[in-house]
Structure formats: C-alpha cells, structure tokens
Amino acid sequence: MGIKDRALAFGKKFKLDSHHAIERFGVFFGIFTVAGVIVIGGTGASAFKASSDSLAHTALYTEEFTTSKTELNGDVDGVYTNEAGDKALVMMHFPANASISYNAADYRAFLLGSDSDLNSEVVETSGIKGSFHVFGSTGYIGVLLDADKPFDKQVLNLTVRADKELSYDERKQNEGSADELAGDASFKKYDQWRVFFNPGATGATEIKALDAMNFDPAQAYYDVVLQDEEQEIRDKLDRKLVAMRTNLAQIQAYTSDLETTKVDGLFLRPPSVPAEIAGDEVTGVSASEAKDGKSTLTLKSEHVVPGGFDLNWRAGNVYDGYLDVLVPSGQSYVEFLSSRRAEGSDSTSQQISDMPWVLSDGTELKSDYQASDVTMRPLTNVMNNLSQAYQDYAKSKSEYQSDLLLELLGLDVKLRDVQSNGSIHEGDNFLTTLY
Structure with missing residues (x-):
C-alpha cells in the first residue's frame, strides 16, 4: 500500500478523512495566504508554505485554534525540545475561565505528517510515544512526544480530540449550516482541534524540563509559563527598590534642611518617624551601576508592613519554592496567606499625615500658625517636602x-x-500515529 493510500486509510479508520468543505476552504483562503500561515475556521488547521527554509527554521505554524464543536478559543504557546532533539512538547492553553475538562484521560490525539497542501503523509520520525498533560486548573495543557531518534524536519499534523465536549452553548449548536461548522467530517462529530508544527526545526525552544531523565510537568510549566512571569515581577521589585532608595535619599536631604532653614531664628525639630519605616535602608547597587549588570539592591528593615512579607527573593526562585521558606512549621500555606490578608491595611500613611511638626520654641507649625502665613513659608515648604518624601x-x-x-x-x-x-x-x- 502506498503512502497516500495508507494516509487515506488512517483517516477513514479514525474519522479524520477530509470532507469536501476543506477543499473549498483551502482554495478560497489560499488566495489570501501570506507568509504561509492561515487558520481555517473551527478546525484550527493552518495552511502553510513548507519550503525548505521553513522546514529548517519554523517550528510552529498554528498559533491559535478553535475547538470544532464548542468553539472554545485557545493559544499555542510554542514547541519545546530537549538538547538531543528527540523530545518535543507542544504547549497550549485555554483562557483561565474556560469550561474544559481537567482530566487528561478525557483527551486523545492523532499524529500525521502533512504537506503544504494539507495532504496527510506518514510520520518520518520513528518510535514516537505520546502523553497528554493537564497542568492543574491553570488552563494549560500539553502534548509530549518522545521519539527513538531526533525529530526529522517535517511538518506534523496533531489533532487533539476531547472525548467529552469541553463546553456546551445551545446558541452555537444551532447556528450555521454543515459547511460552516467544520472542514472535516470528524470535526463535526467530535470536539477537536489541529496544530501544525515541526519539532525538528531550529525554531523550537529548548527547555530544561525535557533534558531530565523523568518528565516533571511542574518543571515544564515553570520553564514555559512561570519563568517569564517571575522575571517580570523580579524586574518590578528591582525598580521599586531603586525608587525606595531615592525616597530615602530625599528623606535624608530634607531632614538636613530642617537644621539650615530658619525663620527669625525658629527652625523645625526632626519629627518622630513611624516605627514601620524608621531605620530602613536600601543597600547594594542597581543593575545599571553594577559592572556585571546584576542588581544587588536589598531592603533592610526591622518592620514588615501589614499583609506583607520579609523575603530574600534573590536567593531562590518559584520552582524551588518561596513559600517553603516563609510558612511556619505546622501551618499550611493556605492558612499562612490567609493570616497575612487578615492583618489589614498599612496605617503608616495616616501616621505621617498626623505627624506633629514642632518648632524650636515648642510651638506646632500646623496648629499654631495659619497655612497662609507667608512668614512661615520656608518652614512650611521644608515640612511639606519631608512629609511627602516619607x-x-x-x-x-x-x-x-x-x-x-x-x-x-x-x-x-x-x-x-x-x-x-x-x-x-x-x-x-492516547496517541495514534500514522507510519
């Protein structure tokens, strides 16, 4: 039996055979194909130009998809591989509030080769084993492929089928004709979607999780999703430390002004600073100041704001776990975080607003003098500057x-x-592959 006959037989056996509608869709949309990527209706199939250059470099041809029956939209995050090139992870996600099954047993998949005209071909890479992973309730799912050898440079057609429909919307079920629903007979019968990708291309991203002896979904989720999010937060923490260092420098400068700014011999005495911020320091250097470009800024404080945390975040990462360091022995992390939320809001700002500003003669600037008193304006300005810095x-x-x-x-x-x-x-x- 020839390759084409085997592909047709495979498609018929698993109800993946093409319906005439896909031909009409392909011809119509082919006119508008630019740079080789187009999504065809609810099937999530992508038309592409599988040139030799594309095969060498392009790892992902389908960046988003729509499930064929329930019309849920999803995104394909990328194609990830190990250093040896014989493992590949196709990572996808639905919106966080999407009504999907979180049981991996409710999904199965079919893997075929594909040419530039969406014709099915045999898969050239041998010995592929597959597994489907649901990453908790995050909305992320992934298909992991493990081959006997490095993946060939070939575009693969991965069809993922939900044995249980992901959601139900009566309005959507009653809309449209058969031609409008899906370009494939199986996409009308089952709730499924397609992803076209090339795990052998240089454009695939290597991640640590796939180099481990045993696949750890949590490590993969960290590598693909959380690591970038963590870096964004770490960058924000660094920027906030720079701002805090600037605020403390302003406090020091305006405190010095108390000694030098006088009106007819009167001057302001240093106020009693709220304990929550008294003695705080930001030490180290910022990334722009460091020779190696790495920030070492650190907050040194004896007080933690209500609902806050004293965490040396530079010494760890999310995958190693921060909560293990913070949560007291015998307490769950849920209880720990709940107790912090119950601490209420920070009252330091109100304490600063109520701070008395006493002059050298014992009078109080805000209560004993009018705000409009121009004679006291130099002292009022110093007070306002320091108060704002606090x-x-x-x-x-x-x-x-x-x-x-x-x-x-x-x-x-x-x-x-x-x-x-x-x-x-x-x-x-789970996985059925056409060889």
Whole structure:
C-alpha cells in the first residue's frame, strides 16, 4: 500500500478523512495566504508554505485554534525540545475561565505528517510515544512526544480530540449550516482541534524540563509559563527598590534642611518617624551601576508592613519554592496567606499625615500658625517636602513588601496547583500515529 493510500486509510479508520468543505476552504483562503500561515475556521488547521527554509527554521505554524464543536478559543504557546532533539512538547492553553475538562484521560490525539497542501503523509520520525498533560486548573495543557531518534524536519499534523465536549452553548449548536461548522467530517462529530508544527526545526525552544531523565510537568510549566512571569515581577521589585532608595535619599536631604532653614531664628525639630519605616535602608547597587549588570539592591528593615512579607527573593526562585521558606512549621500555606490578608491595611500613611511638626520654641507649625502665613513659608515648604518624601517611601515599601511579593508568591501557588492537581494520559490509548 502506498503512502497516500495508507494516509487515506488512517483517516477513514479514525474519522479524520477530509470532507469536501476543506477543499473549498483551502482554495478560497489560499488566495489570501501570506507568509504561509492561515487558520481555517473551527478546525484550527493552518495552511502553510513548507519550503525548505521553513522546514529548517519554523517550528510552529498554528498559533491559535478553535475547538470544532464548542468553539472554545485557545493559544499555542510554542514547541519545546530537549538538547538531543528527540523530545518535543507542544504547549497550549485555554483562557483561565474556560469550561474544559481537567482530566487528561478525557483527551486523545492523532499524529500525521502533512504537506503544504494539507495532504496527510506518514510520520518520518520513528518510535514516537505520546502523553497528554493537564497542568492543574491553570488552563494549560500539553502534548509530549518522545521519539527513538531526533525529530526529522517535517511538518506534523496533531489533532487533539476531547472525548467529552469541553463546553456546551445551545446558541452555537444551532447556528450555521454543515459547511460552516467544520472542514472535516470528524470535526463535526467530535470536539477537536489541529496544530501544525515541526519539532525538528531550529525554531523550537529548548527547555530544561525535557533534558531530565523523568518528565516533571511542574518543571515544564515553570520553564514555559512561570519563568517569564517571575522575571517580570523580579524586574518590578528591582525598580521599586531603586525608587525606595531615592525616597530615602530625599528623606535624608530634607531632614538636613530642617537644621539650615530658619525663620527669625525658629527652625523645625526632626519629627518622630513611624516605627514601620524608621531605620530602613536600601543597600547594594542597581543593575545599571553594577559592572556585571546584576542588581544587588536589598531592603533592610526591622518592620514588615501589614499583609506583607520579609523575603530574600534573590536567593531562590518559584520552582524551588518561596513559600517553603516563609510558612511556619505546622501551618499550611493556605492558612499562612490567609493570616497575612487578615492583618489589614498599612496605617503608616495616616501616621505621617498626623505627624506633629514642632518648632524650636515648642510651638506646632500646623496648629499654631495659619497655612497662609507667608512668614512661615520656608518652614512650611521644608515640612511639606519631608512629609511627602516619607509618604512616597511608605507607599513604595507597602507596594514592595505586600503587593509585589504577594504577586511572586502567587506564582508559587500556581505551581503547587500543577503539582497537586495535574493529570496525565499516556500510552496507545492516547496517541495514534500514522507510519
């Protein structure tokens, strides 16, 4: 039996054979094909120009898809491989609120080769085993392919089928004619989608998770999703430390002004600073100041704002786990985070607003003098400058210890979801490959 006959037989056996509608779709959309990528209706199939250059470099041809029956939209994050090139992970995700099955056993897949005209071909890479991974309740799913040898440079057609329909919308079920629903007979009968990709291309991204002896879904989720998110938060933490250092420098400068600014011999005495910010320091150098371009800025403080955290985030990462360092022995991380939320809001800003500003003769600038008194304006300006510097620092510290560090810990919580609630479907019952 020839390759074409085997492809046709494979398609008929698993109800993946082409319907006439796909031919009409292909011809119509082919007119508008630019740079070789187009998504065809609900099937999520992509038309592409599989030139020799494309085969060498392009790893992903389908960046988004729509499930054929329930019309859920999803994105393909990328194609990831190991250093040896014999493992490939196709990572996809649905919106966080999408009604999908979080049980990997509810999915199966079919793998075929494909040419530039969407014709099915045999898969050239031998010995491919596949597994389907659901990454907790995050909305991320992935198909892991493990081959006997490095993947050939070949465009592969991966059809993922949900044995249980992902969602139901009566309005969508009643809309459109048969031709409008899907270009493939099986896409009308089953809820499924297609991804065209080339794991042998140089454009595939290598990740550490695929070089490990045993595949760890949590490591893969960290490599693909959380690592970039973590870096964004770390960059924001660094920028906030720079701002806090600037605020502290302003506080020092305006405090010095208290000694030198006088009105008829009167001057302001240094105010009693709220304990929550008194004695705080930001040490180290920023990335722009460091010779190696790596920031070493660190907040040194004896007080943590309500709902905040004292965390040396530079010493670890989300995959290694920050919560393990913070959560006291005998307490769950859920209880720990709940207790921090119950601490309420930071009152430092209000304390600064109520701060008394006492003059050298014992009078109080805000209560004993009119704000419009032009004679006291030099002292009023010094007071306002220092007070604002305190406010700016207090706000920055609260955002740093509470908001931003909580964002970082939120990634840790997502990873724990993957570790606790992830599922896997593997073996012949999951992947069927056309050889």
